[in-house]
Amino acid sequence: xxxxxxxxxxxxxxxxxxxxxxxxxxxxxxxxxxxxxxxxxxxxxxxxxxxxxxxxxxxxxxxxxxxxxxxxxxxxxxxxxxxxxxxxxxxxxxxxxxxxxxxxxxxxxxxxxxxxxxxxxxxxxxxxxxxxxxxxxxxxxxxxxxxxxxxxxxxxxxxxxxxxxxxxxxxxxxxxxxxxxxxxxxxxxxxxxxxxxxxxxxxxxxxxxxxxxxxxxxxxxxxxxxxxxxxxxxxxxxxxxxxxxxxxxxxxxxxxxxxxxxxxxxxxxxxxxxxxxxxxxxxxxxxxxxxxxxxxxxxxxxxxxxxxxxxxxxxxxxxxxxxxxxxxxxxxxxxxxxxxxxxxxxxxxxxxxxxxxxxxxxxxxxxxxxxxxxxxxxxxxxxxxxxxxxxxxxxxxxxxxxxxxxxxxxxxxxxxxxxxxxxxxxxxxxxxxxxxxxxxxxxxxxxxxxxxxxx
Numbered sequence: 386x387x388x389x390x391x392x393x394x395x396x397x398x399x400x401x402x403x404x405x406x407x408x409x410x411x412x413x414x415x416x417x418x419x420x421x422x423x424x425x426x427x428x429x430x431x432x433x434x435x436x437x438x439x440x441x442x443x444x445x446x447x448x449x450x451x452x453x454x455x456x457x458x459x460x461x462x463x464x465x466x467x468x469x470x471x472x473x474x475x476x477x478x479x480x481x482x483x484x485x486x487x488x489x490x491x492x493x494x495x496x497x498x499x500x501x502x503x504x505x506x507x508x509x510x511x512x513x514x515x516x517x518x519x520x521x522x523x524x525x526x527x528x529x530x531x532x533x534x535x536x537x538x539x540x541x542x543x544x545x546x547x548x549x550x551x552x553x554x555x556x557x558x559x560x561x562x563x564x565x566x567x568x569x570x571x572x573x574x575x576x577x578x579x580x581x582x583x584x585x586x587x588x589x590x591x592x593x594x595x596x597x598x599x600x601x602x603x604x605x606x607x608x609x610x611x612x613x614x615x616x617x618x619x620x621x622x623x624x625x626x627x628x629x630x631x632x633x634x635x636x637x638x639x640x641x642x643x644x645x646x647x648x649x650x651x652x653x654x655x656x657x658x659x660x661x662x663x664x665x666x667x668x669x670x671x672x673x674x675x676x677x678x679x680x681x682x683x684x685x686x687x688x689x690x691x692x693x694x695x696x697x698x699x700x701x702x703x704x705x706x707x708x709x710x711x712x713x714x715x716x717x718x719x720x721x722x723x724x725x726x727x728x729x730x731x732x733x734x735x736x737x738x739x740x741x742x743x744x745x746x747x748x749x750x751x752x753x754x755x756x757x758x759x760x761x762x763x764x765x766x767x768x769x770x771x772x773x774x775x776x777x778x779x780x781x782x783x784x785x786x787x788x789x790x791x792x793x794x795x796x797x798x799x800x801x802x803x804x805x806x807x808x809x810x811x812x813x814x815x816x817x818x819x820x821x822x823x824x825x826x827x828x829x830x831x832x833x834x835x836x837x838x839x840x
Contacts, residue, residue, distance in 0.1 A: 386732045388443070391684060393616060393639040394540055398734060401638065403607045409445045410602035411437060412636075413494070414594060414611035414619070417454040418478040419463040422485055423659035424674075424689060425645035425652035429612045431675060432642050432683040432735070434491040434776055436610070439731050442774045450601045451494040453479050455501050457590050461576055471577060475499075485662040489671045490778040496601055500593040504579045507588045507596050510630055511568045511581075519629040523559035525571030525584040531564050534625045540639060541617035566622050568592050591622035595635070599627065609636040613643055614651070642683045652689065660689065672777050673697040679737040679775060700745070704772075707748045708765065708779060710755060717766030723747060727771055737775070744771055796827065800836040807831070 388401040403409045413433045416426055430451070437447050454460075455475040464471040486493075500507075511527050514520035519533050531537050531545065538544045548564040557563070567589035572578040578585040598606065604627060611620065620639065627635040644651040652659045665674065677697040681687040723743055730739040747768045751761035772779055799818065806815040819829045827838050 386729060388440075388732045389734055390638060390640055391734050393641050394636070396542075399638070403445065404605065404637070407444070407446060408448065409440055409608065410448045410606040411450065411608045411610060412594070412598040412602060412606065413449070413451040414609075414615055415451040415453050415497070416478070416482055417457060417459060417590075418475040418482075419457075419459040420654040421478055422482040422662045423652055423654065424662055424665060425612075425659060426482070427485065427489060427491075427662045427674070428645045428678050428683075428687065429610070429642045430486065430491055431489060431678050431776070433610050435679070435737065436608075436640070436735060437492060438774055438776055439735070447495075448602060449492070449494045450496050450498065450598060452594060452597050453497060453499045454590065454593065455479070455499045456577065456587055457500075481663055485666060488666050489662075489675060490776050492776075498597045498601070500588060500597070503593060503596050503600065504588060506600060507592055508569070508579075508581050510592060510596055510626070513630050514568065514626060517629065519626075520568055521561065522583050525586060526559055526567055527569040527583055528560055528565040529568050529622070529626055529629075530561060531566070531625065532562060534629050536628065537625050538621065540624055541621045543617060543621070566591060566618065568626065591619055592626055594619070595623045595627040595630075598623075598636075599631075604631055605634040605637055607636075608638045608640060610640045610642070613641045616641060643686045646686050646688045649688070665694075669694050669698060670701065672779065673701050675775075675777060676701060676741065679741050682738055683735055703748060704744065704768075705779065707751055708768070711751065711761055711765045714762050714766060717762050719767040719770055720747075720763045723767045724770065727774075731774075740771070740775065744768060747771075796838050800829075800838065803829075803836055 389398050390401050391397070392399045411433070413430065415430075416422060433449075433451075437449055441447055453475070456471065460471050460475060464474045467474065511520060514529065515522065515527065520527055520529050531548075538547075545564070568591075569581060569583060570586050570589055571583070572585040572587070576587070578587055598604075598609065609620065609623075616639075624635050646652065647658045647660070650656065650658055673694055674697070677694050678687065680697070723746075727740055727743055730736040730743070733739075747764045751764035751768070754761040754764065769779075799822070803815045803818050806812075806818075822829055822838070830837050
C-alpha cells in the first residue's frame, strides 16, 4: 500500500510519489537559534524523524536536510540582551539541540546547513530576482515585490486583498507595498554584516531556506516539512522567491505539524510558555517523551501535561518488562497480520496513535502466551520491528520501575495491613501507623470500602 500524506499545498491527501523512484529529498525547517530548544521544537523534528524512518523502512534512500537560522533580528536582539556574541549564542543553542536530538534518538540530518554559510549564494539569488523584475532595492535593502508573483497565496490560502486588510499599521517606508518582504536587509548600527552590491547588510529570513534546500536537493524536490506556524509568511515566501527565480515548481509535498500546547497556548519562546528539552530529558526517559508525542497525530495539537508523561513512563515499563520476560531471539518470524496493520496505519498519513496501540495489543497477546507457558517469539519479533521503525531505543531504557509506581504499591501494602489491624480491632496500632504516614506527607482517609491515600 502506498503512503498517503496530507499536502498543505493541495489542501488534501495525496499518494506520495517521489521524483526518483528510489530516493527521497526532505528539507526540515530547523531552529532559529536565539534561544534553547523546547518540547514544541522537538515534536516537529521527531515527526520528521518518524517519516524518514518509515520511508527508509519502505526501501527509500533519504537525503535529509535540517537548517539552522543563525542570523536574524531575534538573534541580534537576544545577543545584546545577554551580552554575548551572536555567534556564541547560536553555537550554544545549536549544540543543546543536537544533544537533545541525540538523546531522543532522532537520526542526524545528512547535512545541517547554516544561513551564514550561504551568504554568497543568497546574494546571487537576490540579484537574479532583481534582474527578472521580481525584486527592488531601497535604501540598501532589497524587497520581493509580492504583486509581481501571480501564485502568491497558494500555500496559505491568503490573497493580496487579505494582506492589505492585515497591514493597517505603519509599514516600512522603503517598501512599495507593506506586504513586500525583505530578501536582503541593510545594516543597522552595531549589527553584523556582509558586503553586497547594495552595501553592507545581511540575508532576510525567508530566502535562506530557498537557497539551502535547492543547493542540496535541487528544484523541485520532494518534501518540505515544518511547523504549521511557518506556513505563512515563511513558507509562502519561500515558494514565491524560489519559483520566481527559477520558473519551476519549488516543492511537491508540504507537510506541517501542529503545535505543542501549554495551558491551551502554543509552546513558544516568544511567550515564555515552554519546557526546555534538555531539562525535560533530565526528568523523563527519552523513550517516554517519544511515546507521549507519538500518541497524538502530528496534525493535531498536543497539550503538555506532566500526567501524560508519567503515564508514558509507566507504559514504557510494561514494554521493557515484556521484552525482558521473553528469551532472546535472532531473526524471529514476525506476525504478518500485525505488520500489515502497522503499515496500513502508517500509510494513512502517519497515523502513529493507531500504530502505537498495536504495541500494547502485541504485549497483551504475548503476556497471555507467557501465562499459558508458551514462548511469544512472534510477538516479541514483531514488537521489536515496530519499535525500531517508530524510533524507540529500548536498550537505553532502565528496567527500574517508575518511582511513583513503587510508592503506590508500597502504600497499598501498608494500607492492607492497616485494614487488617482495624478488622481485628487493633485500632491503636492502626492509628499510630496513620499518624506516622501523615508525618511523612501522606493523607490517609478511612472509608467503608477501605483506606485511600493522597500525597
